[in-house]
Amino acid sequence: MLKMKHLAVLVGCTLATSSFAMDIQPDPENPGGYVIPRADIEAAEKAKTNDPMYAVWAKALETLDNAKVEAIQPGLASNPSNVIRAERVFPETEWDFLTGMAAPEYTYTRFLRAIGKFPAFCGEYTDGRDADAICKKSIITAFAHFAQETGGHIAIDNTWDNPEGLEEWQQALVHVREMGWSEGQPGYTTGCGGNDWQNRKWPCADGQGYFGRGAKQLSYHFNYGAFSEAMYAGDATVLLNNPALVADSWLNLASAIWFFLTPQAPKPAMLHVIDRTWVPSQREKDAGIGYGFGTTINVINGGIECGEQNKDKGQPVNRIRYWQGLQNHYQIPVEADEVDTCWQQLPYGSLNLNGATDVLYTNWEADYKYHSDRPGGVSFECKLVGYQTAYSALVKGDYEKCVTDVYDAQISWPEVRVIDGPIDPGPGPGPGPNPDPxxxxxxxxxxxxxxxxxxxxxxxxxxxxxxxxxxxxxxxxxxxxxxxxxxxxxxxxxxxxxxxxxxxxxxxxxxxxxxxxxxxxxxxxxxNPEPPAGVTEWVAGQTKVSNGDMVTNGGKCFVAKNNPGVWESPTASNWFWDEVPCK
Known part of the structure; x- marks a missing residue:
């Protein structure tokens, strides 16, 4: 089931000088607060995201208006160009061939609408790459994962349960809801109701269950909320209040396409592994991570399915078998440097990227470096980090939200108001709005x-x-x-x-x-205060723990559970950590 990374907070306080010219002045409307011109905020964001890949990622996550999506029907000349391409390389007859056991909630029309929502999926390339071939390979890759996540897994010679003798890679999309769960059951509410930014940004609704739904089994409130924002113009509450839509509408397939296109830094988007827009960093190459189907497994579930210890495990063995069956049937070209397996790869969650300079991150976090030439030593900037936060570098306006701390996620961060235009110096001498000498x-x-x-x-x-x-x-x-x-x-x-x-x-x-x-x-x-004697102080990307180990972070103590990776930093009780009294 789809699980994106939980929050983590790193606090540092090292002496620094200003990296950007910013006109930061006391807020005349809020004692103790500050005002900053929007132009300064935008310039800082632009400087931090000047690598062309940020524009590629943002473009990949652009969406079509839902009213236009719901007008899509097979065969219409008015369909978006990426949908017409998908129909050409994967017509409805092929859909029927691969969905002989599928639940009725999955239809070809909904599949086309899910593609139409994201123009980058099966989109055009202007640099000579074969858009039709990439589209077909993307669809077949998605079906290999569908067959594992929601497939029937029934042997071809089991004539009682598989009377048509379908190959297992033809048995995708059997389940629309996680087995054992049905609508009306509250559940998968781990982390709901806490006093943290995830609950302020993605508040759980009473009585709702956030169990797995759809082709990729979307799970947990922080994923439902983020997906809802992508589907409904930034409104997280639509799917948090009505998560059943992810099972009963075209969102059951759109959730999988969204995941396919979304990078989870430092993990790349699966599309960009397939179309080779992504270029692996040296750290990734050293960890055995490169092109091929195996890396898409690492993106989806590397912590459980990748690494030599998982070489013979059922889940990755099935995925690879389904991919190879589909790839052979559809004659999908595979480059010489592409690898189907990921047992030879280090899982992304275990990859130490500290100090890496060729890895791009996609989330904003407050930059806690001490700036001696700014009010209070505060940087008034945000930095890119390799873990999930309240603010995405791929969402327009989120850098400003990070600086102004919309979701109250920062530690000891002053109140900031962003204003249009320069700060009025007023009649008095010196900087600031109307200062008094x-x-x-x-x-x-x-x-x-x-x-x-x-x-x-x-x-x-x-x-x-x-x-x-x-x-x-x-x-x-x-x-x-x-x-x-x-x-x-x-x-x-x-x-x-x-x-x-x-x-x-x-x-x-x-x-x-x-x-x-x-x-x-x-x-x-x-x-932070000194950690209690005998308790390890958490260092993201370095500290390794086993379930039951105690660590300290931000002056609080936590006990590990559910195998947190080296990036799953503890800040509050959640899926990976229980906050406990420091003794």
Missing amino acids: DPEPGDFPAWEATKVYTGGDKVSHKGGNFEAKWWTQGDDPANGGPWKQIGGTTPPIDPPVDPEPPVDPPVDPEPPIDPPVDPEPPVDPPV
Whole structure:
């Protein structure tokens, strides 16, 4: 069944200088917040995604309006060009040949509509590649996986259950719902209801089950939500509230085409393995990953089916057998460097890509590097990471959502508002919206002894205004040290008349030690507390655990379950981790 990667969060706090010119100013409408021009946000995003492959990925995920999709019928001259190509290389007679045991919810019309939703599937190539051949190979590859995921798996000589003597590779699409499940059953709700970004972005509906449905057995709320966004112009709630549509409409096949076209960084999209748009990185080559059907297995289910330990396992053996039967029947050309198997490949979930410079990622995460020349040392940028997050580099507008943290997924991230046009400098001197050269006392929030402040934060205290020079907590601004006075009056020296006497003042206290003048700021103030003794601190891409092992991440402790890979970083209880008290 289709399972995309769960969330992970990596926190770093290393000293950095600004990589982009950004006009970041205090938000006059929100004390403590900031405003950034949209042009600066767009320029930063463009610089981070200037590799041509990002445009290829985004193009592959473009969709046709649903009203036009539902007008598609076999044989219509008005059908989209990619649908007409699919009809030409895979007519309805071939559909019937491969679906002799299929559930009635799967039809040729729905198959064409699923293709029509995604113009890149069976689309045109302008660089000399044979679009018809790629289309046919893509369809046959999809059917090999359908035969494994939802097939009958009945031997040809079992005349009782297979009276027509169909080959197993002719038995695709038998199941439309996961065996043992039916509509009305709540289930597959692992992770639902948590206080995390996945639930804020893809909230589970009461009483709904997110068990496997459709040709690729779409499962779990975070996949239903993401697929719903692709199908319904960004609206995740349609399929979260009515997941049965993935079984009972053309979405039962569209979910498989969507998965076929979607890269799960660092995994490539299966289409781009087949049409060779994807070029494997050196790390992938070193791990035995290259072109061929075997890599599509690694993309779908590499953690369970790839690697030498799985060489004789039933699932990959079946997939390969179905592919080879279909490939032989349809005479699909196979290049000399294509490999059908993946036992010789390292599963993607075990691939250590730390430090790799030739691997592209597809999700945005807050960049926590400390920038000394920006307010509070915050970068106000997002970076590309190799795990699922709330924000996709392939979805227009998601970089801005990441910077403004729409789904409240970041850690200690200030509130950011993006504005059109440049920031109005106002009549006063200096940067910012209408600055005052000497703000009046009380213009900034009152200093709080328990609050953490970082460089650039401003407070009012004892009749003066102060700005933090670096990270500080509990240091009275009036004493200097990590604070500099930027306005107001000097805190009064003489006490007020008739002050209340202190209760039991200490006898002959030691005189206070004068704070050093402009000490060097501490480098990288601690983000996470020290892990408990004997508990491993999680490092994504490196830490390897077994079920039952305890790790710490972000100051919390977690126990592993369901074999998390090295990228399944723990941040909250989910399919792979249980959050437990740190002891």
